[in-house]
Amino acid sequence: MNRFDYAVPDTLAAALELLGSNDEAKLLAGGQTLVPTMKQGLAAPELLVDLNGINELAAISVTDSDIRVGAMCRHNWVATSSGIVDKTPGLAELAGMIGDAQVRNRGTIGGSVANNDPAADYPSALLALNATVRTDRRDIAADDFFLGLFETALEPGEMIREVVFPTCRSSAYAKFRNPASRFAMVGVFVARLGDNVRVAVTGAGSDGVFRWTEAEGVLNESFAEEALEGLAVDPEMMLSDMHAGAEYRANLVAVMTKRAVKLAATRR
Structure with missing residues (x-):
């Protein structure tokens, strides 16, 4: 070093x-x-x-309309926040699946989002929940924030202050873990924002986290796991590495999406 x-x-x-x-x-x-x-x-x-001495970056605020999570909030804080569990349970579930207890008690949402690891969990929640990343300079919509593997819209010297999520009771996250690292080999976050369904996939895409718009289309017509029968992502879009091939990941995307929809459907 x-x-x-x-x-x-x-x-x-x-x-x-x-x-x-x-x-x-x-x-x-x-x-x-x-x-x-x-x-x-x-x-x-x-x-x-x-940044660990800056209290203004380490607060969680929950209202009926949104959840504001400071950049220095630990994963475990998000997982155990009673307000988040009540208003957007899928987000709390996701945070509770990150790494192990040591990682959850040290890692922060701001660090994870800024790093944009292709196997990280939080990017899928931001995309599916249509979150906003607030920096010291501006607000960036999640759809505009993630640009590729380890790449974001952050400019040099720009700092994330907080992430703002709309409240969404009907949401769920399904994850297939790498057994060693516990990173997502495939993670799927499904959210119903009013009448609009959003589906985001992490751990699988060759260009990082992405929205599965085809699944969103059928789920907007019928929010049930049966609506996804026969639907599949293109393996050409998937990562292929020593842990899983592209076709295996493509199949996992469909399986994890069905699981997330099944769970989210119970929360309507």
């Missing part, structure tokens, strides 16, 4: 000032990705700006 300077600001303004002072600075949230990559020599920031 390289030598680096380390700062722990206690306000958002101070963190942004530090971030802007050095082009090689990196933000440290839960450290679940950044610290291992630094140890491997794949990242070598000159300055680490630790």
Whole structure:
């Protein structure tokens, strides 16, 4: 690991000032990705700006219309928030499936969303729930935020402040875990936002998280797992690696979508 300077600001303004002072600075949230990559020599920031002292980034607010999750909120906080469990249970379920207890108590929603790992869970929730990513500069719709593998719409020096989800009682997440890493080999989030169904898939797409619009179309006509019979994603769109081939992942997408719809249907 390289030598680096380390700062722990206690306000958002101070963190942004530090971030802007050095082009090689990196933000440290839960450290679940950044610290291992630094140890491997794949990242070598000159300055680490630790966000763990900024209370304004670590709050959850739940109303009848939306859920606001601060960027520094731990996965376990989301999983166990009574307000989230009540208003949007699929989001709480997803957070409770991330990694293991150690990861859930250190990892943050902001770090996960900013990193946009193709096997991460949260991106599917953001897409399916039509969430908004609020940064220090602007609001970015989830449909515009995820651009590809490990790529987002964030600009250099831009910081996520919070993620805003519309409340949605009829939602569910189904995940087929990698048995070693517990990342999603396929994860499907299904949400009913009024009369509009949205389906988002993570862990499977060759270009990262994506919406399965064909499934959305049939589910808008009939919200039942039977409506998905015979529907399949193109294996050409799927990842293929040592853990699972493209055709296997394509089949898993259909299976996990049916499971998520079956569970979400019980919450109408």
